[in-house]
Amino acid sequence: MGEAMTYETRRSEIETYFDRTAAETWKKLTSTAPVGRVRASVRAGRDAMRETLLSYLPADLGGCRLLDAGCGTGALAMEAARRGAEVVAVDLSPTLTGHAAELAAAEGLGDRISFVAGDMLDERFGRFDHVVMMDSLIHYEPADAVMTLSRLAGRTERSLVVTFAPKTPLLAAMHRVGKLFPRADRSPAIVPVAKARLLEAISREPALVAFRPGRDARVDTGFYKSHALELRRA
Numbered sequence: 001m002g003e004a005m006t007y008e009t010r011r012s013e014i015e016t017y018f019d020r021t022a023a024e025t026w027k028k029l030t031s032t033a034p035v036g037r038v039r040a041s042v043r044a045g046r047d048a049m050r051e052t053l054l055s056y057l058p059a060d061l062g063g064c065r066l067l068d069a070g071c072g073t074g075a076l077a078m079e080a081a082r083r084g085a086e087v088v089a090v091d092l093s094p095t096l097t098g099h100a101a102e103l104a105a106a107e108g109l110g111d112r113i114s115f116v117a118g119d120m121l122d123e124r125f126g127r128f129d130h131v132v133m134m135d136s137l138i139h140y141e142p143a144d145a146v147m148t149l150s151r152l153a154g155r156t157e158r159s160l161v162v163t164f165a166p167k168t169p170l171l172a173a174m175h176r177v178g179k180l181f182p183r184a185d186r187s188p189a190i191v192p193v194a195k196a197r198l199l200e201a202i203s204r205e206p207a208l209v210a211f212r213p214g215r216d217a218r219v220d221t222g223f224y225k226s227h228a229l230e231l232r233r234a
Contacts, residue, residue, distance in 0.1 A: 013139075027096070061080055061083040137149075159232045165190045167194040
C-alpha cells in the first residue's frame with residue numbers, strides 16, 4: 001500500500017507540473033527554437049540520450065509493438081515509427097501528447113503512433129515487444145521505479161530500455177535542496193540512485209527475474225545527467 005501511494009502521489013505531482021506549469025517550456029526545449037545556455041545543454045543531453053536508447057533497439061522494428069512510456073513531445077516515438085514499429089506513446093500530460101500528435105501527423109506518422117494521455121502502467125495498452133522509458137522514472141523513489149519496471153515486465157516480450165538519474169554529487173545536492181531543471185519551486189524532485197543499488201533491487205524483484213542487464217551508458221552534458229540501462233529478456 002505504501003509503495004502504491006508513493007507512486008500515485010508522485011504521479012499526480014508530475015502530471016500537474018508538466019501539463020500546467022512547464023508544458024510550454026518543454027515544447028520549446030524539444031523544438032529547434034533558440035534557448036539559453038542551460039536549456040541548450042539539457043537539449044543536447046536529451047538528444048544524445050534519445051539516440052543512445054534508440055541504439056539499444058533493432059534498426060528494423062517492422063512487426064514490433066513498442067511502448068514509449070513518458071513520451072513527451074514524441075521525438076523517440078516518431079523515430080521508432082520510422083523504423084517500422086507500431087507505437088503506443090503515453091504521457092501524463094494531455095497538452096504534450098496533443099502537441100506530439102500534431103507533430104507526428106505533420107511528419108506523416110500519425111497512423112503508426114497512438115498518443116495517449118494517461119498512466120504508463122495501464123494494462124489496457126496490452127503487450128509489447130519493447131518498452132522505452134526515457135527519464136520517466138527519475139522522479140520516483142527506487143522502490144517505485146522497480147515496481148514500475150516489474151509491472152511492465154509481465155507485458156514485455158523482448159526488452160525494457162530505461163534511464164535513471166545517477167547518484168552524482170551534483171544531483172545528490174540538487175535532491176537535498178529540492179531543485180532541478182526546469183527551475184520552479186513546484187517541480188517534482190529528481191531522485192538520484194546508484195547503479196549498483198538499482199541493479200541489486202532489480203535482481204531481487206521476482207517479476208524481473210527473466211530479464212538480464214545489457215548495455216548501459218551515461219550521458220552528461222553539464223545540466224543534463226542521466227544513465228541508460230537495457231534489460232533484456234533472457
